[in-house]
Amino acid sequence: MSITEGDVAIRLRGVEKRFAGATQPAVTSLDLEIPRGQIVTFVGPSGCGKTTTLKMINRLIEPTAGSIEVLGRNVGSMKKPELRRQIGYVIQQIGLFPHRTIAANIATVPKLVGWDKRRVAERVDELVELVGLDREMLQRYPSELSGGQQQRVGVARALAADPPILLMDEPYSAVDPIVRGRLQDELLALQRRVNKTIVVVTHDIDEAIKLGDRVVLFEVGGVVAQQGPPGDLLAAPASPFVEEFLGRERGLKRLSLLTVADADLTTGWTVEAATPSSEAVEVMRANGLEWIAVRDDNRLLGWVWLDDVAAVTRAGDAPLHEFRAHVTPSTPLREALDGIVTSQTRVAVVIDEGRYLGMLTIADISESVGRGTG
């Protein structure tokens, strides 16, 4: 996928890094373009050079060859502090200043670049709200916060002076899976508001797929094995290495990228609650159904067994059973699939703001996955 000139935020050309004493280069003649306003994830096994590559962007590590441009300027020609103040930086251990309050931690870069007090204070307030922290935490010290809260402060601090670029090095590796999931969702929500160029290094392929607009998969030696939108990697791995790294359940991983809206829905057999039961039974017998959904205009009431309908006068009088799996058009297909396999009726009902849209079956899902594979 090619990117047009003005849309490149970070460009690496022939970048190489050899650490003193190492036989193999950590990064070998790497060419990479990172588009503006997107989240790009660097993923790969340990020792693949993903972190080294990230740190060469803000010059915490200097390349031995090649050039790196950030927003059109060669980073080698810029003073390090000047470069870094334009690039937010978040690391796994977060590295909050233990001797400063949360407010002072967040205000670090704005103060460095000389904002006046009022502007700094306003910005701190704004950021606290943006990353979802409690205002009363501002006067506390980092050691008084939980890991997840510290991570939010780390992000707020990195965004404080509104840098166009954000680099994140394994940002969620140290928090437990539940908090990690929540922080990932928060980052995605945050990105919809701030629209930064974000590079995230991770060793977790699921995280890379979930967060990345684009995924760059590294092989040992800083070689790009494959890059592109996560769906492309999953649909067509370029090599056995990529396939292996993506792991089993590639199909399921793709499902987590697609939503119910991407699938074609089955309308499903439904009857109005007021329909005479004889009529309903006729429809069911003619189509070999054991149950049927009952609706009241656009509202779905539930479903009834054939035998129960036969015993009453109107379809709606039979004992109603609730559908277990309710999904919306924005539900990931993977979640919808989970709902389907655990429900008695083997369907998920799709409801958008109370309006019944249709039903989703396993067949619908596998068809929508098959479509992209070619």
Added chain:
Amino acid sequence: MDALGELWEYLSTEANWWGAQGIAHRTWAHVRISVLALAIAAVVAVPPAVVLGHVRRGGLFAVSLVNIGRAVPSFAVLVLAFPVAIQLGLGLGFWPTLVPLVLLGIPPIFTNTYTGVRGVDPSVVESAKGMGLTSGQVLRQVEVPIAAPLIVTGLRVSAVQIVATATLGALIGFSALGSFITEGLAQFDDGKLLTGGLLVALLAVATELAFSLLERKVTPWTQRRRRWSLRTLLASTPMAPRVPGRTTP
């Protein structure tokens, strides 16, 4: 008369307090030389320790220095400084006492400062650099403040040692609290002897307390946490040890 009675009698005799040989004057002389020795030791030891800690080099040097400092008895330094001072024409008393006190004060300050700066969490330094702090800003705004409690601890250890050791100055003609002890021994005056001992002990304890207060003052963040955990303890809630950065919200 018992010893405490003699001590009381010596202390309650007003003539013993004033004049060139009095308690007030000698206490002041003791404090003055201690403060001066500590200040010089700090000026000599802190800057190189901070810089070496910042560049994260010289660990072996720091360890060797503290070991030498511990091995050489301060009395030996005092005795050795004595002829040197005479040869240099600095005379008896003040100068030959000051120099060993300074030398004695350097190792704890150096080692604690070095350890404090060197021991700053590397991730904190990395994030500081990553945000665009210059090397000097990292040093001043991050490393030194975080190392401050240890630096103050070094000063405290040195100060207490200096105050205690300044007593020995009396042996080479430095008139301070130690003089009450040497004179008390020579004159078989137990009251005077005990007065010297008591005042030195009080001064050392006062020094210790003063630096403990200073330590709290320079580390508001640990103090807050202390208070916080005290409150938690009072609420008697059993809780798991807090590991920063690993807990969930």
